[in-house]
Amino acid sequence: MDYAHLLDHLKTAVSPDGPRRQGLYAALRGAVLDGRLPPGTKLPASRALAAELALARNTVIHAYEQLVTEGYLVADRRATRVAPLPLGMAGDRASGDAAADPADIRLPPPTTSALPPLAHRAARINARRHGLDGPPRPFSPGVPDLGRFPFAAWRACLDAAWRDATPAQLHYSPPGGDPLLREAIARHLAVSRGVRCTPQQVVVTPGIQGAIAVCAWLLAEAGATAWLENPGYPGARSAFAWAGLDVRGIAVDGQGLAPTAADWDEAPPRLIYLTPAHQYPLGTVLSLERRLALIARARQCGAWLLEDDYDAEFRYESRPLPALQGLDTDAPVLYLGTFSKTLLPGLRLAYVVAPEAIAADLGRAVTDLLRPGQGVEQRALADFIAKGRFAAHLQRMRRLYAERQALLRRLLAERLPAVAGLPATVTGGAAGLHLTLALPPDLPDRAAVATLVQRGLDPRPVSAYCLAGTAPAGGNGLVLGYGNTDAAILPAAVEQLAAGLADARGAQRRRP
Incomplete structure (x- = not known):
């Protein structure tokens, strides 16, 4: 393709109905990146190109200057040329001629190079449908009624939080999360779920998936055994794989997680993940007898219990059983909760209630691995809970x-x-x-x-x-x-x- 065809390409890209300077800039930048304008190519003088494209000369000058600033072009007193970028695609097309004439420009079709393959674990992700590729459809599990979200009440809390926001709240959140939100969560859990905790034991996380992953990373060495309900939550399986744990599936029956004596003997766990209030996905409730037995056996083998209480706020037949975390003093239990089911998934806020002895370590681990933020949203949620709007919505x-x-x-x-x-x-x-x-x-x-x-x-x-x-x-x-x-x-x-x-x-x- 000769210089005339290059001009035709630029004329097509510079639409009279749109921002012409941006169109020229984008067309030239794209031609450099895909190798159609090889390194060393001499571009027309700004006056000449402006005349050819029926543009103001300043439009061309500004496009050239922007490309020079970003490193795509180099300019001196003699000419403006394509910079010697290490793009690989156009190396042999430049012919080493730093002063190629515009009339010699060739625009071969862009090429693509093979990318490195994905990791093997990507096959598990791609094989599983997450339901995140569009608006929820009938029977999508795990999605609350977003149309009933209390927009006005939430907007009032959010507006107030932004009005009073400080520069610190625009930074990463402090280890553990916003102090007022931690206090509000602790008070709510004491009343609604029988969770025994101080605000210092609450660690706010950017989503439940991150919470599980950080707990796995902090509490178990790579290669340790982790138990999951089978069937169970796939996100926990992924989080444990990320931490390098050896996952063992434990059967579920009408009373919840049902480990056998052989399970305890052959594969004693370091971590046990379970959803006792409403097993996911079968919906069974872990009996009180098994709750107490699990705590006792976990103590014996030095295991941690991760209690995911993802939707226990919605109980219909009776008052929910108290959380595992509140059944025994100093139980080796980390209680996990999320606002994705009770409010909206897009809020991306969850929390962990950890034993006092490890809460500070968990808070620092969350900060180190996840870099949580949303300081303003955390303060708005604290206000939303403290004013009783969260309880009313529930x-x-x-x-x-x-x-x-x-x-x-x-x-x-x-x-x-x-x-x-x-x-x-x-x-x-x-x-x-x-x-x-x-x-x-x-x-x-x-x-x-x-x-x-x-x-x-x-x-x-x-x-x-x-x-x-x-x-x-x-x-x-x-x-x-x-x-x-x-x-x-x-x-x-x-x-x-x-x-x-x-x-x-x-x-x-x-x-x-």
Whole structure:
């Protein structure tokens, strides 16, 4: 491509309807980066190029000057040339001629070089659907009703926090988080969850995933054994892998985590991650007997318990059992909570309640590894909780979700047998934002989900929460979120669910 074609390219890029200086700058910069303007290429004089492109000369001068400032071009008294950048793509095209004439410019098509491969662990991430690629769809689990978020109350707290913000709050947050937020969380947990703690034991983190990862990094050496519920939360599995831990899946039954004597003998854990108030995803509640037994056995083998209380604020059938953390003085328990389920995921604030002896170390580890910030948002949340607005919101949503869950259970009981010929066997009704629907062995949950996604629904297969190569009891089913699914659309959504399951079951039976 000769100089005339270069001018044509620039004329196309410099739109009369847009900012012409920026268009010229972007076109020249792109041509340098992709090698179409090789190092050493002499560019036309500003006056000549302005005349060719019907631009003001200052437009060209400003574009050239910006590119010189950024290092793409070099200029002296004789000419403006493309800088000798180490781009690799255009090395042999420059021909070593630092004074190439514009008439000799060639614009070959841009080339791409092979990138290094991703790490093997990326396959696990890419194979798992996170539901983060768009707005929530019916039955997306783990998503609250964002339309019911108390915007006005939150905006008032946020405006006040910004009005009184200090330069320190625009920096990284102090170890442990904003002092007022730590105090507000400690007071709330004492009343709502029976957690025994001082504000100094509360460590604010940027999201629950970071909290789990830092706990794993701080509390266990690489290669140590970590227990996870199976099926269980995949995020904990990823966090433990990041810390280099050896993960062992522990079965779950109707009373929650159910380790056997062989588990304790063959693979004594350093960390045990569990969701005792509402097991994720099956929804069972860890019995009091097992809670006390776990604390005792953890003490015996020198293990830490990570108690993820992700959605226990939403309890419908009775008052929730007290947290593990509050059952025994100085129990080896770190209590984890998040505002992603109670308020909104985008807030990205969670917390850990740690034993007093390690709380300061945990706070410093969070600062060192995650560099948390959101100082203004933390202060606004502290105000939101202290003024009772958080408790009021929880009370409203608890009633709403209870009604929504009751409707979903009734619709499933009516439509699944009638349309799909399936029993509506559900678990997880005591609390939370989801139900788990058991599927028969002849209908694999992943095949069912593939069909349901085509119908605009977004349930998750229980098997995706199981450790690779395992098939625990209850490991074939659907996780049906109702937090984000309004009661008005539940009847139609359940009808689509039943019809989709009928189609998926028929397809499985037709397979040779």
